[in-house]
Amino acid sequence: MNTVIRVENLGKKYLISHQRSERYVALRDVITEGTKKIVKRMVRPGSALSQTKEEFWALRNVDFEIKEGDRVGIIGRNGAGKTTILKLLSRITEPSEGRIVIKGRIASLLEVGTGFHPELTGRENIFLNGAILGMSKSEIKRKFDEIVDFAEVEKFLDTPVKRYSSGMYVRLAFAVASHLEPEILIVDEVLAVGDAKFQKKSLDKMEDVSREGRTVLFVSHNMPAIESLCSRGILLDEGNVILDTDVNTVVRSYLEKAMTDYKKIDLERRVDRHGSGKIRVIGFRVLNDDNNEVKFLQSGKNYCFEIRYKNNAKKILKNVEVSFDIYDEKNSRVLLFRTNFTNDNLDLDSSDGKICCKVNNLPLANGIYHFSVFIVYEELEVLDYITEIAYITVDGGDFFGTGSLGLPSHCKVLHKAEWYAE
Numbered sequence: 001m002n003t004v005i006r007v008e009n010l011g012k013k014y015l016i017s018h019q020r021s022e023r024y025v026a027l028r029d030v031i032t033e034g035t036k037k038i039v040k041r042m043v044r045p046g047s048a049l050s051q052t053k054e055e056f057w058a059l060r061n062v063d064f065e066i067k068e069g070d071r072v073g074i075i076g077r078n079g080a081g082k083t084t085i086l087k088l089l090s091r092i093t094e095p096s097e098g099r100i101v102i103k104g105r106i107a108s109l110l111e112v113g114t115g116f117h118p119e120l121t122g123r124e125n126i127f128l129n130g131a132i133l134g135m136s137k138s139e140i141k142r143k144f145d146e147i148v149d150f151a152e153v154e155k156f157l158d159t160p161v162k163r164y165s166s167g168m169y170v171r172l173a174f175a176v177a178s179h180l181e182p183e184i185l186i187v188d189e190v191l192a193v194g195d196a197k198f199q200k201k202s203l204d205k206m207e208d209v210s211r212e213g214r215t216v217l218f219v220s221h222n223m224p225a226i227e228s229l230c231s232r233g234i235l236l237d238e239g240n241v242i243l244d245t246d247v248n249t250v251v252r253s254y255l256e257k258a259m260t261d262y263k264k265i266d267l268e269r270r271v272d273r274h275g276s277g278k279i280r281v282i283g284f285r286v287l288n289d290d291n292n293e294v295k296f297l298q299s300g301k302n303y304c305f306e307i308r309y310k311n312n313a314k315k316i317l318k319n320v321e322v323s324f325d326i327y328d329e330k331n332s333r334v335l336l337f338r339t340n341f342t343n344d345n346l347d348l349d350s351s352d353g354k355i356c357c358k359v360n361n362l363p364l365a366n367g368i369y370h371f372s373v374f375i376v377y378e379e380l381e382v383l384d385y386i387t388e389i390a391y392i393t394v395d396g397g398d399f400f401g402t403g404s405l406g407l408p409s410h411c412k413v414l415h416k417a418e419w420y421a422e
């Protein structure tokens with residue numbers, strides 16, 4: 001097979017300022033304001049920001065080769081460098097070091113449908129993009145109806161795309177990129193944007209494209225989608241490629257990486273905790289309905305969060321309040337279960353024992369979560385308070401019973417509503 005993309009010693013360095021506490025915010029700014037403007041603003045002599053700028057490698061020492069027809073999933077945590085790679089391949093930004101050789105026409109769909117001109121109408125943008133991909137007018141015309149149909153924007157064809165809602169924009173951008181027969185299709189996280197129906201439709205379309213033997217590079221946090229679309233995976237971590245092999249191995253390794261810290265923690269010996277110590281949390285497991293320990297949870301299933309404790313008081317402690325809290329990747333507390341909310345305070349045995357916090361129909365979207373436990377006696381004596389007792393991954397499931405995963409990038413808690421119009 002022919003090599004269509006070769007990347008050698010690729011690196012991308014950004015200037016960041018310490019006043020921006022979150023790098024992620026800087027990225028969003030860049031998308032809306034443009035890289036050059038931001039860099040200029042940051043290095044303007046005499047400006048407050050110029051005092052605190054610092055070099056930051058978003059990507060470094062990256063080497064890989066992509067062959068014609070490869071379907072590659074690029075995965076990694078937030079900020080790992082995935083979008084940066086795609087931007088470099090799409091020539092939206094320049095490498096700081098290394099080189100990229102590409103054979104073939106690339107259509108890329110990055111976070112905001114970067115290939116569109118905001119002042120031009122939907123119709124004009126379709127033709128413009130086709131022309132950029134080297135297609136003739138008649139070739140584009142042949143595809144035109146299909147694109148409009150897929151994007152569901154017929155009524156707005158002659159409206160400048162800057163007036164489109166973000167959903168319309170993404171639908172059209174995806175339709176254009178996937179229908180105009182590029183040799184290489186690059187898609188970044190598009191599935192997180194549209195509604196559930198469109199997500200499904202775009203996944204199906206991606207499958208068609210990859211079945212036609214075209215080269216596809218796909219970034220997503222949706223592991224089942226990555227596994228079904230791609231044959232090869234590249235795992236990025238802090239700007240480096242740490243694994244490049246078959247997709248299933250890469251996905252497994254990515255999901256398990258979050259677990260390794262969990263396995264390393266010996267709860268009994270941890271000292272970063274509070275409380276009198278009459279009760280000590282010494283172990284934690286998650287059990288499914290068959291009472292088997294599980295590492296990966298699914299939305300909508302039932303689980304027992306089992307907390308093992310040691311009773312150092314050596315007598316039965318009655319009416320103990322236990323709190324079990326769940327935090328997401330960004331450390332926001334998304335669920336809080338507490339025995340006294342439901343008049344379920346517990347009597348803890350004089351020897352060692354287990355507490356089960358049973359959660360049915362798990363209302364968590366895909367993601368990585370961690371837990372804390374807080375145990376209080378007689379409403380005032382903290383017996384034990386310990387955070388980050390474990391990390392687990394929620395991956396897939398069917399909370400709504402419709403196949404929709406919700407929108408994990410937007411909201412971590414799932415709940416059903418009744419809808420009606422009057």
Ligand SMILES: Nc1ncnc2c1ncn2[C@@H]1O[C@H](COP(=O)(O)OP(=O)(O)OP(=O)(O)O)[C@@H](O)[C@H]1O
Nearest residue numbers: 014023024027030058077078079080081082083084
């Ligand atoms: N223009 C920029 N200026 C400064 N820092 C940037 C810029 N663009 C990206 N970064 C930083 O580079 C790192 C890699 O960003 P990138 O967008 O490639 O991550 P990602 O893997 O796509 O993450 P996500 O999963 O959140 O989309 C991040 O730390 C990000 O904040």
Ligand SMILES: [Mg+2]
Nearest residue numbers: 082083084188
């Ligand atoms: Mg990204």
